[in-house]
Amino acid sequence: MEKVISFLNRLHPVSGALEAELQNRLRFTRKKKNEFLLYEGEVCQYAWYLQKGLVRCYYTREEREVTTLFIEEDHVIVLFKSLFDQKKSLYNIQAIEDCELQGMRIENILHLVDTYPEISRIRTIVAERFNNLKDIRTRAISRLTARERYRYFEKHFPQLLNRIKLEYIASYLDMDIRTLTKARTRK
Numbered sequence: 563m564e565k566v567i568s569f570l571n572r573l574h575p576v577s578g579a580l581e582a583e584l585q586n587r588l589r590f591t592r593k594k595k596n597e598f599l600l601y602e603g604e605v606c607q608y609a610w611y612l613q614k615g616l617v618r619c620y621y622t623r624e625e626r627e628v629t630t631l632f633i634e635e636d637h638v639i640v641l642f643k644s645l646f647d648q649k650k651s652l653y654n655i656q657a658i659e660d661c662e663l664q665g666m667r668i669e670n671i672l673h674l675v676d677t678y679p680e681i682s683r684i685r686t687i688v689a690e691r692f693n694n695l696k697d698i699r700t701r702a703i704s705r706l707t708a709r710e711r712y713r714y715f716e717k718h719f720p721q722l723l724n725r726i727k728l729e730y731i732a733s734y735l736d737m738d739i740r741t742l743t744k745a746r747t748r749k
Contacts, residue, residue: 570684573684574687575680580680584666587674590663593661595660600651603650609666612634616632619631619655628733629733630734632722658730707745712746
């Protein structure tokens with residue numbers, strides 16, 4: 563629990579009252595490698611803080627998986643449109659390592675938003691971070707050669723290179739595995 567509070571305090575100071583509410587409302591859960599937190603077509607009911615592990619967010623296009631995000635420990639996992647608008651998710655969220663998470667249901671989140679002004683600021687900061695990650699991916703796959711895309715990934719996510727299957731990196735960079743393999747070995 564203290565990891566969640568520490569993470570939130572780095573975003574915006576958390577009051578003692580909010581900290582107590584979080585302790586009462588957050589629920590610990592584990593997901594094994596390859597398990598899903600959410601399937602495409604489901605309505606998201608939770609936001610999670612990832613204490614340990616790694617997840618990916620992806621959708622299927624023409625029977626091919628397209629990875630849009632990798633989220634590692636000490637980050638929040640939230641699909642804003644599905645969660646806050648209670649709409650069907652366009653994405654799957656899958657554990658790609660064994661994960662330990664703290665989760666909170668939407669009704670509890672909405673209560674905190676209504677009760678604690680700092681939650682609105684934290685929500686804005688988290689949304690900005692997700693937009694930044696989306697921007698990084700857009701830059702990585704637009705108008706760059708396969709080699710340049712891979713180098714861009716190396717630059718922005720060096721800590722993930724040995725943790726993610728090459729097929730997931732290839733789907734993130736919008737290329738097939740053969741193209742990625744060539745891009746990695748080309749001098």
